[in-house]
Amino acid sequence: MHLQKDVSLLPYNTFGIDKKAKYFSIANNIHDVIEAIQFSKKNNIPLVVLGGGSNILLTKDLEALLLKIDIQGISLIKETSESVWIEVGAGVNWHSLVLYCIEKEWAGVENLSLIPGTVGASPMQNIGAYGIEIKEVFENLTAINRDTLSIEKFDWAQCEFGYRESVFKNKLKNKYIISSVCFKLNKNPVFNTNYGAIQDTLQSMQVEELSIKAISDAVIKIRQSKLPDPKQIGNAGSFFKNPTVETAKFEALKKEYPLIPGYPLQDGVKIPAAWLIEQAGWKGKRFGNIGVHQNQPLVLVNYGDGDGAEIKILSEKIQASVEEKFGILLSPEVNFL
Template sequence: MPPTIIENADLRRLNTFAVPARAARLVELDETAGASEALAACAGHGPMMVLGAGSNVLFTRDFEGSILRVRTCGRRIVSASGDEVVVEAQAGESWDGFVRWTLAGALFGLENLSLIPGCVGASPIQNIGAYGVEMCEFFDSLEAIDLDTGAQRRFDAPQCGFAYRDSVFKHGQAARWLILGVRFRLSRTARPRFDYAELRGELARSGVAHPSPDQIARCVVAIRSSKLPDPALLGNAGSFFKNPIVDLPRAKELIDRHPGMPNWPASQGIKLSAAWMIDRCGLKGAREGDAGVHDRHALVLVNHGSARGCDIWALAMRVRDAVHQRFGIVLEPEPTIV
C-alpha cells in the first residue's frame, strides 16, 4: 500500500497536547515494506520529522517540512529458548496494546510499563520508564532506516546508549533514524518488581503481598488512571521535565538547605524530584490563560482548551526560571520541542 500524503495537514488531533499546528506535508506509513517509498515522498519537502502517537512532542509552531507518521502494525514471537522469549513489534503498534499482548501470552517483564501512551517505535527514543522499571532492561534490538540515505541497520542495546529518559536517538545525527520495529527479551517466569514506593503502598492497601504480573499491571493502571490527566480530556504529554540528576556533594548541599527534598540514588548520581521543586515554587496549579501546571501533579503541563504550543512553552520557561532561581537547578524538558 503506498503511503498516504496530505498537504498542509492539521496536527491538532495528532498531538496529545491538542495544540494547533500544521505540517507542510504529512506522509503516513502503514506498512513497513513501504518505508523507502515514504522517505521518497518526504524528500525535497524541507526538514523531516518522525511522529508516532504525538504523546511526547510539543509543537510551538507549524512544521515547514514533512512529517512521517508511523502507523505500521504487527507483533510476533521471534524466538524462544528455555525461559527466554524474544518478541518483536512494529513501530506503529500501541505500546499499551503490546504490553497487554505480552501479558496475555504469559510473557513477563513489561507489566510496570502498562498504560504509557504512545507507540512501540517511540519507546527507545527516551527509554520509557515508570514504577521502577525502564524499557532498556528488556530491550533486545531495533531495526531502523536512515532518513537521509535509506540505509537500514539493526541497533543492539549498547549502540542505543540508553540512559534515564534518554538514548542516542535524541541527539545530533543519531536523531536521523526512523525506527521500524523493536525486539524485547521477555521471560516465561514471573519476577514481579514492586520496590517502587507508590506501587508497593497501593498493593499493600489492596492486601496483595505476592503480586502476579497481571496484578502489578492492574495496580499500575489504577494508580496512573487516578493520578495522571487523560489526554483525551485534558491535553498534556505526561511529565514535562526530567527529574534532575546531580552529584552527591551537590545533592547533600541542596538537601541541607531544603529539608524534606525527596531524593533517590541513580546510576549517575542522585535523582531529585522536579515535581517537588515546582510545587515549592508555588507553581502547582498555576495557569496562564489556557496553559497550566496540573493541580495534582506539578510535573505535568496541561492545555485547558485553547492554549497554543508557544503558550505552553512560555509557561514551561517560567517554571524552569523559578526552579533555577530557587534551587540553582536547570530543568530539562522531556518531550521533543518543535
C-alpha cells in the same frame, strides 16, 4: 504513499494543539517510510516523524512532511523454556503491547503499563516507570537510514541508553527512522514492587497472589490517580526529567531544605522534578487556557484552545524559577516542534 496537504495535527498530539503540517502521510510499512524520505529529499522539505504524539509540543505550523509511523504486528521470533523474543512494529501502541504480553504471561514490561505512545518511540526515549526502563527488556531494533535508505539493525550497546536518552536523541538524532523493535521477555517473572506506591496499592486492592497482571493493574491505578487523561485535559505526561545532582550538592540542599526528597544513584542523587516545581510555587497555576496541573506539578496542561508557544514560554519560566531557587536546571522530556 498516500500524501495529504495542509492537514490539522489536532488529532495527532495529546496536548490537543491545533497546528497544521504542509504535508502529511501515514507509513504502514518500510516501503512507505522510504517513499516519504525520497519525497522530502526531492522536494527539499524537512521530514518529521510522529509516533503517538504523546511526547511533543507543537509551537507552530510545520513547513514539513509529517510522517506518522503506523507499522503494526507482533511476531514471536524465538522461544526457550525461560524466555521469549518478540519483534514488534514501531507503530504498535505501547500499552496494547503491555496488555498482550500480560495475556501471554510474558513478564518484563508490566511496570510500564499505561505509558502513552508507540513501540518505536520506546527505545528512543528509553521509557521508564516504577523501577523499570525499556533497556532491561530490549534486544535490538531495525531502522531505516535516512541518508542511504539502507535497513540497519542496532543492538543494545549501539543504542547507548541513558536516563530518558539513547543514541537516537543525540548523535544519531534525525538520522534513522525505527521500523520495529525486538524485546526479550521472561516466562518466569521477577516481580518489581519496591518503587513508588505499588506495594501500598496492591494492599488496597487486596491482592492475595502476586502476578504480572496485578502489578500492571496497580500501576494503571496509580497513573490514573496522578496523571490527567489527555482525552479530558491536553497534556504530554511528565514535561520535565527528574534531575540528578552530585551528592555534595544534594547534601547542601538538604541543609537548606530538610524535606527535599532524593534517591541515591551511582553517579549522584535523583530529585523529583515535581517537588522542585511545587516548592517554586507553580502547582495548580493557571494562565488563561494553559497551566500547571493541580495534582501533579510535573504536568503542563492545555485546558482548551491553548497555544503550544505559550506552553513553551511557561515551561521556560518554570525552568528559570527552579534554577534561581535551587540552582538546578530542569531538562524538558517533551520535544518541541
